[in-house]
Amino acid sequence: xxxxxxxxxxxAEVKRKASLxxxxxxxxxxxxxxxxxxxxAATEAEIxxxxxxxxxxxxxxxxxxxxxxxxxxxxxxxxxxxxxxxxNSVSPSGYIDGLAEAxxxxxxxxxxKSRNAGLSNLGSEKTAIQPKYYDAKNQTAAGSQQxxxxxxxxxxxxxxTGAGSNAQAxxxxxxxxxxxxxxxxxxxxxxxxxxxxxxxDLQNAYQSDVASATAGMEAERMSAMLNDYYQQQQRExxxxxxxxMLGNQQTLGGKSLNxxxxxxxxxxQLNSDNQQFNQNLATNQFNEGVxxxxxxxxxxxGRDATADAQWQKEFDRILKQDGVQNALSWASHNxxxxxxxxxxxxxxxxxxxxxxxNSSKPSTESTIQDINRPRTAAAMETYIIxxxxxxxxxxxxxxxxxxxxxxxxILDNPNLSEADMVKLYNKFGIPLPS
Numbered sequence: 001x002x003x004x005x006x007x008x009x010x011x012a013e014v015k016r017k018a019s020l021x022x023x024x025x026x027x028x029x030x031x032x033x034x035x036x037x038x039x040x041a042a043t044e045a046e047i048x049x050x051x052x053x054x055x056x057x058x059x060x061x062x063x064x065x066x067x068x069x070x071x072x073x074x075x076x077x078x079x080x081x082x083x084x085x086x087x088n089s090v091s092p093s094g095y096i097d098g099l100a101e102a103x104x105x106x107x108x109x110x111x112x113k114s115r116n117a118g119l120s121n122l123g124s125e126k127t128a129i130q131p132k133y134y135d136a137k138n139q140t141a142a143g144s145q146q147x148x149x150x151x152x153x154x155x156x157x158x159x160x161t162g163a164g165s166n167a168q169a170x171x172x173x174x175x176x177x178x179x180x181x182x183x184x185x186x187x188x189x190x191x192x193x194x195x196x197x198x199x200x201d202l203q204n205a206y207q208s209d210v211a212s213a214t215a216g217m218e219a220e221r222m223s224a225m226l227n228d229y230y231q232q233q234q235r236e237x238x239x240x241x242x243x244x245m246l247g248n249q250q251t252l253g254g255k256s257l258n259x260x261x262x263x264x265x266x267x268x269q270l271n272s273d274n275q276q277f278n279q280n281l282a283t284n285q286f287n288e289g290v291x292x293x294x295x296x297x298x299x300x301x302g303r304d305a306t307a308d309a310q311w312q313k314e315f316d317r318i319l320k321q322d323g324v325q326n327a328l329s330w331a332s333h334n335x336x337x338x339x340x341x342x343x344x345x346x347x348x349x350x351x352x353x354x355x356x357x358n359s360s361k362p363s364t365e366s367t368i369q370d371i372n373r374p375r376t377a378a379a380m381e382t383y384i385i386x387x388x389x390x391x392x393x394x395x396x397x398x399x400x401x402x403x404x405x406x407x408x409x410i411l412d413n414p415n416l417s418e419a420d421m422v423k424l425y426n427k428f429g430i431p432l433p434s
Contacts, residue, residue, distance in 0.1 A: 005123070007119070007123050007126070008116070008119055008120065008123060010032070011032075011035065011119065011203075014032045014035050014036050014039070015035065015036075015039050017036065018035070018036045018037075018038075018039035018040040018043065019039060019040075019043045019059075019062075020061070020062040020064065020065065021040070021043075021062055021063075021064025021065055021068075022064075024036055031196070031199070031200055031203070034200075034203070034204075035203055035207075038203075038207040039207075042207070042210055042211070042214070043065070044068065045214070046214075047065055047068055047069050047072070048072060049218070050069070051069050051072035051073050051076065052072070052076065053093075053097055054073075055097050055101070057069055058101075092228055093225060093228065096221060096224045096225055096228065097221065099224075100217055100218075100220065100221040100224075103217055103220075104213070104214065104217050107213045107217065108210060108213065111206060111209050111210055111213065112206070114206075115202060115203070115205075115206040118202045119199065119202060122195055122198055122199050122202065125195055126192065126195040129188060129191045129192060129195070130188075132188075133184050133185075133187065133188040133191075136184050137181055137184050137185075140177065140180045140181055140184065141177065141181070144173055144174075144176065144177040144180075147173055148169075148170065148173055151169050151173075240253075240254075241253060244257050244258070308375065311334070314330075315327055315330065315331055318330050373413045373414075373415050374413065374415065374416075375415040375416070376420060377416070377419075377420035377421075377423040377424050377427070380409075380410065380413060380416060380420065380424055381424060381427060383409075384406055384409055384410075384424075384428075387409070388402060388405055388406060388409070398428060398429070403428065403429070403430055406424075406428050406430065407425075407430050410424050410425070410430075
């Protein structure tokens with residue numbers, strides 16, 4: 001009889017050959033053949049799975065397995081085109097396969113450990129059968145021999161010497177012994193048969209558990225792959241929402257965004273053009289106003305110069321013909337009239353002025369002072385700075401009080417033309433009367 005260790009070694013060898021694709025040398029044992037076929041079927045199923053998913057073989061020592069794997073990969077590459085998924089250069093499918101492989105190995109190792117433990121127990125029981133029945137048979141034979149001696153002693157004590165009686169007793173004893181030994185042999189055979197049956201049941205249960213676990217883990221792997229596919233699609237939709245591009249195609253949102261950008265740029269350009277146009281128009285209008293003002297100023301200055309020359313000529317004539325008093329009286333009268341007209345016009349337009357300055361005729365002294373006052377804007381500017389309290393110390397724009405004094409000094413000078421007054425107003429930042 002083979003020992004439990006020998007049986008376990010035999011089963012391990014059958015499994016090793018099946019996993020490597022090596023044929024059994026002795027194929028007469030039905031149990032070994034069944035184990036070989038089941039193990040080989042599971043191995044080939046795993047090779048097909050790895051080839052279909054592009055996973056390399058863990059053990060490359062078997063020429064049969066390598067040949068089968070290479071054939072499956074070649075057939076897959078020749079029949080199915082490689083489909084590339086946009087934005088999927090780094091796919092987690094490899095991690096999913098690796099995790100599934102690790103879980104499968106762990107499950108199969110646990111199942112194999114449980115099966116080996118069962119086989120070890122059965123081997124121990126099988127090993128105990130032969131010694132058990134060997135002892136039982138020896139005890140049965142020894143008991144039969146003891147009965148023969150007892151019978152011989154009994155007959156001798158009685159003085160019996162009949163050969164017929166002795167032969168009959170020996171025949172009976174022999175038949176009983178053979179019957180008992182046959183019974184023990186049948187029980188021993190039954191125990192061995194039970195061990196073989198339980199071993200076969202254990203192997204079948206192991207193969208069934210392996211197949212069930214493999215199918216369950218494959219379902220989990222496919223579910224994980226499907227979830228990853230859905231997540232990838234969701235990520236691509238989110239990216240498309242942000243970028244307006246789904247793969248190489250522009251989405252409706254992307255087209256709308258581009259159109260909004262184009263409209264915004266066009267509106268911005270139109271606003272810029274309008275602003276530039278308005279600015280150019282304002283500049284042209286300002287330049288035209290300056291040009292018209294300069295033309296008017298030149299005309300006014302020319303007219304004032306002519307009037308001043310005529311006034312001086314007339315004053316000199318009266319002075320020569322009628323004397324100083326008459327000339328001063330004439331000058332005072334003309335200056336008074338000019339000043340009154342200017343102040344009256346200013347009061348009617350701005351509501352302010354030097355009321356009372358025209359309430360009485362100026363004296364001869366004030367008339368002489370008026371004659372000696374500046375007659376140009378530049379001279380009046382120097383006059384204001386020299387005669388205004390604190391005027392020489394002006395740093396920046398004049399104060400409100402100084403502006404009031406400056407305006408009074410301008411209005412009190414009858415020798416200034418309207419153009420010179422405008423210049424002085426602008427020079428000192430005094431608002432012009434409306």
